[in-house]
Amino acid sequence: MxxxxxxxxxxxxxxxxxxxxxxxxxxxxxxxxxxxxxxxxxxxxxxxxxxxxxxxxxxxxxxxxxxxxxxxxxxxxxxxxxxxxxxxxxxxxxxxxxxxxxxxxxxxxxxxxxxxxxxxxxxxxxxxxxxxxxxxxxxxxxxxxxxxxxxxxxxxxxxxxxxxxxxxxxxxxxxxxxxxxxxxxxxxxxxxxxxxxxxxxxxxxxxxxxxxxxxxxxxxxxxxxxxxxxxVSASQLGRRVPVPRSRDEIARLANTTNATLDRLQHTHEQQERFVADASHELRSPLANLRTGLEVALAHPERADWPAVAERSLLDVGRLHRITADLLQLAVDPGGVARVPVDLADVVREQVAERSAGSGKPAVRSFVDGPAVVLGEPVQLERLLRNLLDNAVRHASSAVTVTVGHHAGTVVLEVLDDGPGIPPAERERVFDRFARLDDARTRDAGGSGLGLTLAREIARRHGGSLVVADSATGACLLVRLPAEGA
Incomplete structure (x- = not known):
């Protein structure tokens, strides 16, 4: 100037x-x-x-x-x-x-x-x-x-x-x-x-x-x-600028500024949740791992080192799953590429993979023809994997996966014959690290983030994930927009 x-x-x-x-x-x-x-x-x-x-x-x-x-x-x-x-x-x-x-x-x-x-x-x-x-x-x-x-x-x-x-x-x-x-x-x-x-x-x-x-x-x-x-500061991200009653450029600037503040607040809250979740949930397996190793090292002549290694490996695996899920939740979905994905093929692969095991609930699938959606293949596979992991952990004998179409959407249903989810808890199960009071409490095999991440992936793809009514067990219902709908 x-x-x-x-x-x-x-x-x-x-x-x-x-x-x-x-x-x-x-x-x-x-x-x-x-x-x-x-x-x-x-x-x-x-x-x-x-x-x-x-x-x-x-x-x-x-x-x-x-x-x-x-x-x-x-x-x-x-x-x-x-x-x-x-x-x-x-x-x-x-x-x-x-x-x-x-x-x-x-x-x-x-x-x-x-x-x-x-x-x-x-x-x-x-x-x-x-x-x-x-x-x-x-x-x-x-x-x-x-x-x-x-x-x-x-x-x-x-x-x-x-x-x-x-x-x-x-x-x-x-x-x-x-x-x-x-x-x-x-x-x-x-x-x-x-x-x-x-x-x-x-x-x-x-x-x-x-x-x-x-x-x-x-x-x-x-x-x-x-x-x-x-x-506006880190402790006052909830403040918003006044929007004038006019419909001119300044009003649009105020609306854009408020939208930007909304995104900043959402990102800040997401980061705070990530830090809080990570510090809370990683503390327990890290403490178990450290305690087990310290006890074994304090009395090396009496330690059962294969058992110590096995317990440590379980804690490391749990740490790995928790870290992977937390990072996945923290990923910004804005840059995810969208390609046609046949959800029916994803279901067949996952069901075939789990049917090969023994001593676990049987997994069956019912697929009504191709079910093509636009999305990121790895994330959609992760969504189904998390739902199946949750169902298998809580099923008594069988898990049923159904894929169909309804009103321009692809409907994916995962049903187990376990104890089910009480109606009052059907939303809370999607919270991070949520614990239920009954038999569906989180066991050692889960990270406590599986359903949270599954719902987030469905939301990123323009769909939804809810707990539906079922005669027995828990029914998790996913709806995704069909390609061309």
Whole structure:
């Protein structure tokens, strides 16, 4: 930012408005002045040419007394030989060294007209403002009798001044010139300039004031948003910025800011849960592992080292499962790629893998054709694996997996014949490390995060996971959007 340009948005807006208004008013002033000047100059030329026509008609009619001009008129009548017949005293007064204008070209007919320019040189005359270039209009009057011309070289305020009786029968061709006087134009332009010299500064000041007030009013919600954001901290992520009632860009900014704060709060809470869950749940297996090893090392000669290693391996496995589940829950799903996945194939693979074991509840599947969804294959496999692990741990003899379709969704049902889940606990089982009071308490084989992670994966894929009613055992029901639905 330039050193002379203010950093404040309000001041910048007001200054920009002032500069823009100055530029607009200056251009408007100049443009209107030029337009008025051209129009007034054209009117002055037309008026002067009308006076010239009256003087020419007076010569033709022989009635010069009718050729009355104003007292400050500047005119000159020139004969074909270049002699000045008569010119106004104004010319002699304003330019003492005045020389006659040239006559019309030879052969120019009666009524021939011309427009030219001529500069006056006052010399030592005090009226220095008269040192200017004038527009001069001229016309030809032919066959003028000597009585309206002689004697030549006259000066006066009218073309008839100084005439003397003449008996000469000569006739002259005269070129009559009349200067276009700019006084009306100059006076009008002066009044125009004086008026705008007062109006423009007042208009610029009003523009600056309006811009200042409008910018202040527009930025007031921004300042409120800034103050509220300044109060947001790690311990006060629940604060939200005020949203103005208008539907302009600032309102959208406030809504976006609040949405960002929502995401930040969610992420912060997720991190806090992760830290709390990890510190809480990792403490027990780590303590067991350390205690077992310390006891064995304290009495190495009496320790059953294979049993110690086996117990330690179980604790390490539990630590591994808990860590993997916690990390999976902490993963941001925004970058997960979505590809077509046939959930029926995933079910067949998982069921075939578990059917190979012995001494465990039987796992059966019922698949109603392909069940394609859009998702991440590894996560969808993890969802089914967690549901099956949970069902197998609590089933008495059998687990049934069913895959079907309903209203544009793929429905996955995992049913066991275990003790079931009481209706009051059907939501709490999805909480992290939730413990039930009955037979479905978490055993040593689980991390306490399996159902939590399964629901999170379903949610990430636009679906849901709930505990449904069943005649026996627990029924976990997953609904995912079918491909193309």
């Amino acid at each position: 330039s050193r002379w340009w203010p950093e404040s948005a309000r001041r910048s807006t007001a200054l920009a408005a002032v500069l823009l208004s100055v530029a607009v008013f200056a251009l408007g002033w100049w443009g209107i002045r030029e337009f008025v000047s051209v129009q007034l100059s054209r009117d002055a030329v037309r008026s002067t040419r009308a006076q010239l026509d009256r003087v020419a008609d007076a010569y033709r009619l022989g009635a010069l007394d009718s050729a009355v001009l104003s007292g400050d008129a500047q005119f000159e009548v020139v004969a074909d030989d270049g002699r000045a017949v008569v010119h106004s005293t104004q010319l002699s007064r304003l330019d003492p060294a005045w020389r006659p204008l040239p006559p019309a070209p030879v052969g120019a007919p009666d009524g021939w007209t011309t427009t030219t320019t001529e500069a006056l040189h006052p010399g030592t005359h005090p009226q220095w403002r008269e040192y200017r270039t004038y527009t001069v209009v001229g016309t030809v009057v032919d066959n003028v009798p000597a009585a309206l011309v002689e004697p030549t070289g006259r000066t006066g305020s009218t073309v008839a001044e100084g005439l003397a009786p003449s008996t000469s029968g000569a006739h002259y061709r005269l070129t009559v010139y009349l200067f276009v006087l700019p006084w009306d134009t100059l006076n009008t332009l002066k009044l125009f300039d004086e008026t705008l010299a007062v109006f423009v500064p007042v208009a610029v000041l009003l523009t600056a004031l309006v811009a200042w007030l409008a910018a202040g009013r527009a930025l007031r919600p921004v300042e409120a948003i800034r103050r509220e954001l300044a109060e």
